[in-house]
Amino acid sequence: MTDTRFDPSSADGRWQRAWEEAGTFTADSHSEKPKSYILEMFPYPSGRIHMGHVRNYTMGDVLARYKKMQGHEVLHPMGWDAFGMPAENAAMEKKVHPGEWTHANIEGMKKQLKGIGFALDWTREFATCDPEYYGHEQSLFLDLYEAGLVYRRSSEVNWDPVDMTVLANEQVIDGKGWRSGAEVEKRKLDQWFLKITDFADDLLDGLGELKDWPDKVRLMQENWIGKSQGLEFSFELSDGTKLPVYTTRPDTIFGASFVAVAADHPVAQSLVADPKVAAFIDECKKGGTTAAALETAEKLGYKTPITAKHPFTGTDLPVFIANFVLMDYGTGAVMGVPGHDQRDFEFATKYELPIARVVAKDVSLAQAPMGEEAEAGDGVIVNSDFLDGMNVEDAKADVIAKAETGGWGEGTTVWRLRDWGISRQRYWGTPIPIIHSPDHGPVPVPKDQLPVKLPDDIDFDTPGNPLERHPTWKHTTCPISGKPALRETDTLDTFVNSSWYFLRFASQPDDVPFDPAEIAKWMPVQHYIGGIEHAILHLLYARFWTRAMERIGKFDVKEPFAALFTQGMVTHETYELGDGSWLSPDEVRKDGADWVAIEDGAPVTAGRVVKMSKSKKNVVDPDAIIAEYGADAVRWFMLSDSPPERDLPWSQDGIEGCGRFVQRLWRLFQQLDTSATGEDPKVDRDLARKAHQAIVAVAEDIEALSFNKAVARIYELTGATEKAKPSESRNFAIRTLMSLVSPMMPHLSEEAWSQADGEGLIADADWPTHDPAMLVEDEVTIAIQHKGKLRDTITAPKGAAKEDLEALALASEKVQRSLDGAEVRKVIVVPDRLVNIVT
RNA sequence: GCGGGUGUGGCGGAAUGGUAGACGCCGGGGACUUAAAAUCCCCUGAGCUUUGCUCGUGCGGGUUCGAGUCCCGCCACCCGCACCA
Numbered sequence: 001m002t003d004t005r006f007d008p009s010s011a012d013g014r015w016q017r018a019w020e021e022a023g024t025f026t027a028d029s030h031s032e033k034p035k036s037y038i039l040e041m042f043p044y045p046s047g048r049i050h051m052g053h054v055r056n057y058t059m060g061d062v063l064a065r066y067k068k069m070q071g072h073e074v075l076h077p078m079g080w081d082a083f084g085m086p087a088e089n090a091a092m093e094k095k096v097h098p099g100e101w102t103h104a105n106i107e108g109m110k111k112q113l114k115g116i117g118f119a120l121d122w123t124r125e126f127a128t129c130d131p132e133y134y135g136h137e138q139s140l141f142l143d144l145y146e147a148g149l150v151y152r153r154s155s156e157v158n159w160d161p162v163d164m165t166v167l168a169n170e171q172v173i174d175g176k177g178w179r180s181g182a183e184v185e186k187r188k189l190d191q192w193f194l195k196i197t198d199f200a201d202d203l204l205d206g207l208g209e210l211k212d213w214p215d216k217v218r219l220m221q222e223n224w225i226g227k228s229q230g231l232e233f234s235f236e237l238s239d240g241t242k243l244p245v246y247t248t249r250p251d252t253i254f255g256a257s258f259v260a261v262a263a264d265h266p267v268a269q270s271l272v273a274d275p276k277v278a279a280f281i282d283e284c285k286k287g288g289t290t291a292a293a294l295e296t297a298e299k300l301g302y303k304t305p306i307t308a309k310h311p312f313t314g315t316d317l318p319v320f321i322a323n324f325v326l327m328d329y330g331t332g333a334v335m336g337v338p339g340h341d342q343r344d345f346e347f348a349t350k351y352e353l354p355i356a357r358v359v360a361k362d363v364s365l366a367q368a369p370m371g372e373e374a375e376a377g378d379g380v381i382v383n384s385d386f387l388d389g390m391n392v393e394d395a396k397a398d399v400i401a402k403a404e405t406g407g408w409g410e411g412t413t414v415w416r417l418r419d420w421g422i423s424r425q426r427y428w429g430t431p432i433p434i435i436h437s438p439d440h441g442p443v444p445v446p447k448d449q450l451p452v453k454l455p456d457d458i459d460f461d462t463p464g465n466p467l468e469r470h471p472t473w474k475h476t477t478c479p480i481s482g483k484p485a486l487r488e489t490d491t492l493d494t495f496v497n498s499s500w501y502f503l504r505f506a507s508q509p510d511d512v513p514f515d516p517a518e519i520a521k522w523m524p525v526q527h528y529i530g531g532i533e534h535a536i537l538h539l540l541y542a543r544f545w546t547r548a549m550e551r552i553g554k555f556d557v558k559e560p561f562a563a564l565f566t567q568g569m570v571t572h573e574t575y576e577l578g579d580g581s582w583l584s585p586d587e588v589r590k591d592g593a594d595w596v597a598i599e600d601g602a603p604v605t606a607g608r609v610v611k612m613s614k615s616k617k618n619v620v621d622p623d624a625i626i627a628e629y630g631a632d633a634v635r636w637f638m639l640s641d642s643p644p645e646r647d648l649p650w651s652q653d654g655i656e657g658c659g660r661f662v663q664r665l666w667r668l669f670q671q672l673d674t675s676a677t678g679e680d681p682k683v684d685r686d687l688a689r690k691a692h693q694a695i696v697a698v699a700e701d702i703e704a705l706s707f708n709k710a711v712a713r714i715y716e717l718t719g720a721t722e723k724a725k726p727s728e729s730r731n732f733a734i735r736t737l738m739s740l741v742s743p744m745m746p747h748l749s750e751e752a753w754s755q756a757d758g759e760g761l762i763a764d765a766d767w768p769t770h771d772p773a774m775l776v777e778d779e780v781t782i783a784i785q786h787k788g789k790l791r792d793t794i795t796a797p798k799g800a801a802k803e804d805l806e807a808l809a810l811a812s813e814k815v816q817r818s819l820d821g822a823e824v825r826k827v828i829v830v831p832d833r834l835v836n837i838v839t
Numbered sequence: 840g841c842g843g844g845u846g847u848g849g850c851g852g853a854a855u856g857g858u859a860g861a862c863g864c865c866g867g868g869g870a871c872u873u874a875a876a877a878u879c880c881c882c883u884g885a886g887c888u889u890u891g892c893u894c895g896u897g898c899g900g901g902u903u904c905g906a907g908u909c910c911c912g913c914c915a916c917c918c919g920c921a922c923c924a
Contacts, residue, residue: 005877216843216919223842223920230924247924260924299922324922334924342840343922416923535919641851641863649851653864661863663877712853712862719862783858788905790858814891828904834857838904 006666006748008630015750016117024763025064025119029507029521031073037522038064038076039502039561041530041538045080045105045127049112051570051612052531054622055648058638058744059567059707060529061118065743066702068119069767075522077505078113078120080106080127083134083429083494089179091428091460098428099456102129112623116631117746119763124505128497129428133504135451136513137496138433140549142444147552149195152442155421159187164464166425191423192432192490196544200225200415202558203543212563214645217535224536226416231400232331233409235259235308237319243267243308246330246414249340250403251395254384255358257348258336259308260301260322265332268321271304277321284323299324299347311408312385322347330414338374345374358384359392420541422493427458427466429491437478437485446479452487465489498538499545502528502560516555527705528561535566565705568647570638572618574607582617585652609649620650629659632745636661639707639744661715662748665741668722669752672734676726684729690720691733692774698740699767707744714740739768783834784809786818802829809835 019025029035040060043053057078064076080102087098094101106127113120126133144150158167162180166189177184196203204225207218230248237243245259261267263284271277280302301320308317317335324343325334338348338355348355359379360366366382381387387395403409423432431452433445445452455473458466467473467489478485500513502525507518539561546560575583575595588595588604595604612619625634636658642648694717701710714737721733735756742749742762753762777798782805784792792814796805806827809815815837822839829835 219843220919226920226923228923245924249924322922324924326923329923336924341924343924346922414923532918643852646845646851651851651864654851657864660877667878708852708862715862781858785857785905788857788903793858817891826904828857830857834905836857836904 004667004670006630006663006751008632008662008747009627011751012115012117012626012631012747015747016114018750018761019117019119019763020122022761023123024761025068025074025076025121026123027075027077027121028073029075029518033071033073035522036064036067036072036074036527037502037506037525038067038074038527039505039525039529040078041528041534042079042081042498042501043109044084044086045082045102045109046086047105047108049109049116049622051620051622051650053113054116054634055570055638056529056531056567057113057116057118058635059565059644059705060527061120061635062639062702062707062743063527063529063705064119065746065763066699066767068763069739069743069765070699071766074119075124075506076118076120077124078118078122079125079501079505080109080129081494081498081501082106082127082129083491083497085426085428087428088426088460091458095460097456097458099129102127102428115626116622116635119746124508126504126508128430128494128501131451131453132510133501134430134497135453136504137430137492137500138445138450138452139447140500140513141430141492141496142433142447142450143552143554144194144548145444147548149198149548149552150192151195151419152190152192154188155191155193156186157189157191159185159189161185162463166423189423189425191421192434192488193419193421194544194548196420196541197415197417199544199547200227200417202547203417203540206543206547206559210559210561210564213561214564214566217532217539217564217566220535221540224417224540228414228416230412230414231396231403231409232412232414233311233403235311235317235335237267237309238305238307238316241267243319243333244331245333245335246412247335247337249337249396250399251381251384251387251390251392252337252340252358253310253312253335253399254387255337255339255356256310256317256335257338257354257356258318258320258344258351259333260320260325260336260347261333262325262327263321263323264327265321265325267304267306267319267333271321277302277304280321284321299343299350301347301351303351311403311406318353320347320351328418329416339370340374340376342374342376356383358382358387363389420493420544422496423490424493425465425468425489426491427454427460429494430496431467432488432490432492434488435476435478435485436488437480438483440478440480442488443479443485449479467491495537495541496545499541500549502542503546503549514554519555519557523555523557524560524562527563527565529565529567531569532566539564565644567644568642569611570650571609571647572612572620572650573609574616574618576605576607577602578605582615584617585620609647611647612650625655629655630662630747632748633658633662635744636711640711641708643708644705661718662745664722665718665737665745666748666752668718668734669738669748669756671726672731672756673726674731676728676731683724684727687720687724687727687733688729689774689777690717691729691736692770694740695736695768695770696775702743710740711744736768738762739765780832782808782832784812784815785834785836786815787838788836789818791815791818798832800831802831805829805831805835809837 038060040056064074068074082102087102090096090101091098160167160177160180160182162182163177167177167184204227207221210218228248230246231250232244232246234242234244263281268281301322304319304321306319308319310317336344338344339357340359355370357370358381360382361379363380378392381390381395400411431454433452434442435445437443455470460466474487474489476485476487503514503519506522507514509515542560547558549555550558575588577583583597583604587598589598595606597604610616633655637655694713697713698710717737721730724730738749738752749762779795780798782794782796783790784794792812794808796808806829824837824839826838
């Protein structure tokens, strides 16, 4: 009890080593305790930990440490989502091997994470680029292949002709490759797909059970899966063929005035011999794909010589090729009902096609003229023969029934969700374990030959897929015939890596991907924490993979993540010079109310608070902050003020405040006084009560992930404790605070715990117990209102009778002045809360 | 266009229909100090005729003894999806 300041530069590392040596956070699957699996989305090893990681992992860490204190056996692992393009880009730019680059980054980032004191079980660490990991992934891929959930087909891709590689949609910017700047081409390539659409219904229904997921994420997934029900039926065309179309509004079929097909629909393609058709199809493909382009895009059509026969009226409808019809949704062809679909309305207006009313608000409005827009709303069917007078829903059912009995159509469900294309023409990913045999086509690599390892001697000097170019790697033999054959040179989408890593964390035997018994012990993940940017892809793929594993009998878990939490971003003010360039926070200083550049005093505009990013230069490096204030101050900042789902604005003042609070607690923790006897019994009891209340409230707040509220309560108890004179209650409050802050400020707490002769590590200690009797107040403050307005407050014993409270209220001088002799008509008394006098 | 969210002091934000602004940051004043740092104390929504009163949770209505909270109608901003038939 000598030094008056807490020194994180000495204490942080000391306690981190103590936890490591004791194996404090190593999860024991044989433990009899209830199990908690706490997981944060594992990072891509880009090079440095950023504030977003710190916030994400601090939240998970508080939960993990808290659960441990509550007597749970906690699994809180960490690893690396290590395959991906940045490693290949680094290889091309810096001439380093992607593996070397990745492992160096992992080393650096691991050191950073350890320096923040996270309660992680490092014995389970792995990187997805380890052959031990991706070999098991190949084995799971083959299981899915055997189960018929993997198939191969030709598919259109974005092809960068300079880099000679396939680009994801996000990598195509204004039609150009994001790296090369080359005009992107559409190419047809043979690609592998996973049958995620087989699970569309399950994935949709499953959302209903995910009560502890944010509504927002569930809705986003629901929209992404995009279930739609309607009628698929065929028009007989004038050339004798049949044209299937899909509609969700079969009730409006009598309003159809044209038929339209997509530019790449077979009917359109059959007419390309006509140069005008060919020119129109080219025109359609040119159209921009940006949101703005689509917003203003004019509906364009080309009227073909073909006509389609209306199934009920027998009328011949013109068949158009139209730019607004998508080939990859439904059948790539639609019936146009201009009266009740806005796109069809615009199209019909432009090409002067009939716009008929077949739905009206009321039967009497059957002949009402159409307005300036389509009427997509509900109503009663009119001008539609046998459907007249029905409501929309009944009419839909009726038309579907007639189509089915007539044999020309059927009710169907159409999904927006597509099968998952997993082929990537890249080096730094999991090799797809398939051999292309000249005699037997694609043949799975026998499992005893796994893993199919990536070759290390790789040439990144020429563009294209290095696996394709490698002199020997792809040459092998057919597992069936033994004849020369070629390996698949595509690798798996990196989202495959992250679709099952949580299973491998729970169980990592050498011979198989995971042990079902261990999976049963730990899964599902109890709390999964990460960014909202993964709301659809990663979270949908992981759900699919888990269900696919369940379907092929690997285990009984259907949903991988029982509760999901999406945390907000860490943001920072931006600083802009007059010329539009940005300055970083350490290049500016405050000059009175204004900001100026430190270098030359140039005026700086402090701009919007936005996500930390290199381009805006508003990034703050965690390492520098930890070096200055210690890990606990940064962790405390990450939990303070902003609710965790909202954005957290970083500020220098804020971190300084957190640094001060660490020291303030340290001073308080050194004031344990075993000789203290207390002073005023009531004052002592009040402080003890506050401590007991905090034990309950902070626990509730942490369980609700309301860390900002837990923080506020700890501040309150700290303030009250500081003010109190030495007493047993005060010692109790100090010890309580030590425990309550320990999940958040573990280093400070360990240091204080050891100085206070605490047994073992505070990380192994229990959450403090509270005395329920001590939670109850014996005095309450009662608000006195006159006509709903506050006039006075009085102190009364808890549980005082209504009549007593009413009498006390009326006795108040302030109340009497406000009443000013008016007749009291009614008095409302809410026990222990308030009295409202109505005149 | 469709879907979702948010709106409370200078700022981040609290508040089972019951004392709006807890807690933190910024700011102001003071104590200690030769001085600074550190620390401690007080003040800090707006206005007014200041023992106190009035107004105040994006705007306009409503329900209620009582509304930040519930209902109806608007506005603004943010996010997601987007020619999905």
